[in-house]
Amino acid sequence: MNRERAETFLRLLAESQIRAPQTRQQPGRRSPDAPLITLPVKVARVAWALVAVGALEGETAETILSEVEMALAARLLPEHGPSVTDPVWPSSPVAQRFPLLRPRVYRAKPAWVPVPAPASAVTGSAGGPGRYVPLGQMILFHDQAISGELDLMSYAHTATGARVVATWRARDPLGSQRHIVPPVDQFEVTDDRGNGYDLRFSTEGRPESTCDLTLDPAPPGDIRWLDITTPGEATARVDLQAAAPAAESEVSPVELSPGEHLLTKVAEGLLLQVPDLPRDPHVQAIGPGPLPWLAAGLGDVIAALQTAEVLPEDSPLPGRLATLCASLRVSGHGITAPPALDLPEPWLSLLAYYQRRKPRQTQARDDFAGLVADLPELDGFRLVLLGLHHFDHGGTWINALAMGRIPDHNGALGLDMVFPLSIWVHDSAGRWHAARPVGWYDNGGEYLLTLRLTPPLPRSGTWIEVLAAGRSAKVRTTVPLRWGYQS
Numbered sequence: 353m354n355r356e357r358a359e360t361f362l363r364l365l366a367e368s369q370i371r372a373p374q375t376r377q378q379p380g381r382r383s384p385d386a387p388l389i390t391l392p393v394k395v396a397r398v399a400w401a402l403v404a405v406g407a408l409e410g411e412t413a414e415t416i417l418s419e420v421e422m423a424l425a426a427r428l429l430p431e432h433g434p435s436v437t438d439p440v441w442p443s444s445p446v447a448q449r450f451p452l453l454r455p456r457v458y459r460a461k462p463a464w465v466p467v468p469a470p471a472s473a474v475t476g477s478a479g480g481p482g483r484y485v486p487l488g489q490m491i492l493f494h495d496q497a498i499s500g501e502l503d504l505m506s507y508a509h510t511a512t513g514a515r516v517v518a519t520w521r522a523r524d525p526l527g528s529q530r531h532i533v534p535p536v537d538q539f540e541v542t543d544d545r546g547n548g549y550d551l552r553f554s555t556e557g558r559p560e561s562t563c564d565l566t567l568d569p570a571p572p573g574d575i576r577w578l579d580i581t582t583p584g585e586a587t588a589r590v591d592l593q594a595a596a597p598a599a600e601s602e603v604s605p606v607e608l609s610p611g612e613h614l615l616t617k618v619a620e621g622l623l624l625q626v627p628d629l630p631r632d633p634h635v636q637a638i639g640p641g642p643l644p645w646l647a648a649g650l651g652d653v654i655a656a657l658q659t660a661e662v663l664p665e666d667s668p669l670p671g672r673l674a675t676l677c678a679s680l681r682v683s684g685h686g687i688t689a690p691p692a693l694d695l696p697e698p699w700l701s702l703l704a705y706y707q708r709r710k711p712r713q714t715q716a717r718d719d720f721a722g723l724v725a726d727l728p729e730l731d732g733f734r735l736v737l738l739g740l741h742h743f744d745h746g747g748t749w750i751n752a753l754a755m756g757r758i759p760d761h762n763g764a765l766g767l768d769m770v771f772p773l774s775i776w777v778h779d780s781a782g783r784w785h786a787a788r789p790v791g792w793y794d795n796g797g798e799y800l801l802t803l804r805l806t807p808p809l810p811r812s813g814t815w816i817e818v819l820a821a822g823r824s825a826k827v828r829t830t831v832p833l834r835w836g837y838q839s
Contacts, residue, residue, distance in 0.1 A: 353610075358407040358660035359416075365652060366395050366420045394649040395420055398656045405610035407660035483509040483573060484736055485592050487516070488722025488834035493534060493582035499523050500534060502565075502582075503720040503836050505739025507592055508753060509573060512796045516565040516590075517738045517751050519720055536565060540581040543571055549578075557793030557800035559749050562741065564800065601728055602828045606821060611663030613823045615654070619669075619676055620774060622646055623702050624788050624806055647677055651686025668692050672699075679703055698776045698819070701784035705807050718743050722834035723750070723816075731822035732756050733772055735801075740809070740816075740833065748808040750777075750787060754799040777805055778817040785809060 369392040399417055402408035485507040492501050500522035507516050520534045536551040543549070552566040581587040608616070625646060654670045657663035663670075671692030676699065677685045695703075720741035727735045734755045742748035775787035787803040809816070817830045 353405075353407055354659070354661045355407055355409075358402045358656065359412060361656050361659045362395070362399055362402060362408065362413070362416055365398055365656075366392075366416055369395050370420060370423045391417060391420060391424075394652045397649040398652050401614060401653045402656055402660060405614055405657065405660070405662045407610075407657075407662055482726070482736070483507075484724040484726055484738065486722035486724040486739070486834050487590060488720070488836045489588070489590060490836050491580055491582060491588045492585050493539075494584040495535070495538075498532065498535065499584075502534060503741065504590060505720055505722055505741065505751065505836075506724055507590070508736070508738055509571075510753075510798060512798050513570045514567045516567075517562075518565055519562050519741050521561065521718075535583060538583050540579075541567065542579045543575040544577050545572070545575065547571065556795075557791050557802060558751065559747075559790065559802050559804070561743070562749065562751065562802070600829070603728055603825055604827075606824060606826050608823045609662055609664060609667070610823070611657035611660075612667055612669050614657070615663070615667075615669040615673060616774060618646075618650070618653075619673055619699065620786060620788075622676060622680065622682075623699060624786055647682045647685040649686065650677075651688060654687060654689070668694065672696075676703075680706075698778075698784040698786070702786060702806070705783070720836045722836070723831055725818055725829050725831045727818070727820055727829060728827050729756065730773060730820060730825055730827060733822065735773070735775075735820065737818065737831070742808055748785075748805040749790075750803040750805065752801040752803060754792065754801045755797070772822060774819075774821045775803060776819040777809070778819065779809055779813040780815050781810060781813065783807075783810075 372392075396417065399408070399413040403410050403413050487504040487506055489504045490501055491504060493499065500520060503519045505517045505519070508514070522532045522534055533553060536553045539551055541549040541551060549567040549569065549571065552568050554564045554566065555562065556564075558564065576591075576593050578590045578592065579587050580590060650673060654663065654673075658665060670687055670689035672695055673685070674687040674689050675691040675693070675695060677683075677687065678691055680703075720739065723737055723740045725737040727737070736753040736755075738751045738753055740748065740750050771789045777785040777787055779785065785805040785807060787805055790802050790804045792799045792801040813833055815830055815832045817828060820827050820829075
């Protein structure tokens with residue numbers, strides 16, 4: 353890694369962009385990445401990329417970008433602008449015409465900060481390992497005001513407590529659905545030893561109609577079952593011993609440079625943002641939208657990573673990105689590497705899904721599946737999958753528990769490295785699905801995490817293979833699906 357060359361590259365790029373004719377135009381609307389002046393996309397993107405791989409300090413990048421802003425603002429001032437001694441109020445026409453120079457805030461530190469995993473994140477009750485049980489069981493409830501169901505996906509017990517991950521539906525007596533909280537305060541819960549528990553309802557870090565039901569107080573770590581009595585229904589027994597066979601994980605080494613890891617995440621971001629491709633075969637490029645914006649400046653990012661010696665000259669990633677952009681008919685990326693033909697199988701599967709232009713055929717009706725997969729630690733990060741569900745209006749989610757790193761919501765211009773792993777799901781029909789985090793919540797050192805699958809998972813699947821990859825290793829785990837609604 354050559355930090356001196358990285359800084360020099362960014363400064364030279366910034367100078368060239370300041371002198372470019374297009375920087376003479378008036379500034380655009382205020383944006384999160386440039387509150388006063390719209391920075392050139394290439395400069396901001398290269399700065400973020402170099403910081404993300406550790407080749408440039410955040411303070412240095414902030415200084416350079418601030419200098420670019422001030423230089424651009426100076427070029428926009430008229431020859432006979434207002435005197436610095438003249439009072440200029442924010443609402444005056446002068447203040448609206450000319451940008452004010454103020455310190456900018458550029459949060460350019462790495463998106464995930466490694467920290468030692470707290471004991472509560474890696475141990476269960478009584479200091480033992482966490483306990484995770486797939487359920488796949490539906491429980492009904494009803495009274496004079498409400499009726500509905502709880503779909504229990506999994507049971508998880510760690511030192512932060514014991515919880516059941518579930519989805520729910522509630523209806524009024526006339527049958528119309530209502531997004532209201534189930535009456536868990538009326539549920540009676542006892543274990544095999546006669547101990548009683550209250551349920552604490554929480555939707556933090558979960559998508560719509562998904563919740564965590566935490567047992568209060570925390571039960572012993574070796575309880576065999578829970579009896580749950582709901583209003584208007586008989587007692588339902590939830591078996592906590594009927595765990596699925598332990599999934600065998602295949603761990604293999606991966607040698608990715610920091611630059612290759614970043615470009616892999618960029619490629620996955622492009623795939624996840626693809627709209628339906630135009631049906632007209634004569635259309636050569638996708639119109640205004642997220643893809644051209646996300647791809648802009650990638651050629652400069654690649655050059656910067658190679659200059660900083662964090663991306664090998666013979667890396668296949670630049671060529672694969674060029675092929676991906678060509679397949680999506682996206683121009684303006686600036687990648688000069690020749691296109692490569694060896695795209696990863698998951699990328700090809702997702703491209704085929706878009707090319708079919710029939711995405712709704714994979715939508716499934718409301719359903720849920722008991723699923724548990726405790727993945728081995730990758731690059732100091734551990735992930736536990738705790739159930740799968742989807743809704744008939746589209747979308748499949750996997751609920752998870754993350755441990756070992758602290759998320760810092762950070763990203764610039766669409767290149768987001770919030771999640772350190774690449775997660776793909778291979779279904780029993782041979783299709784690949786990209787898993788992207790859509791929300792998480794800090795639960796005392798553990799993070800309640802939700803992954804959304806693209807495209808949605810078909811209901812016909814009987815198992816899934818999870819592929820999780822970091823910089824140093826990747827793991828494959830096959831997990832059976834225990835569907836809650838039997839066909």
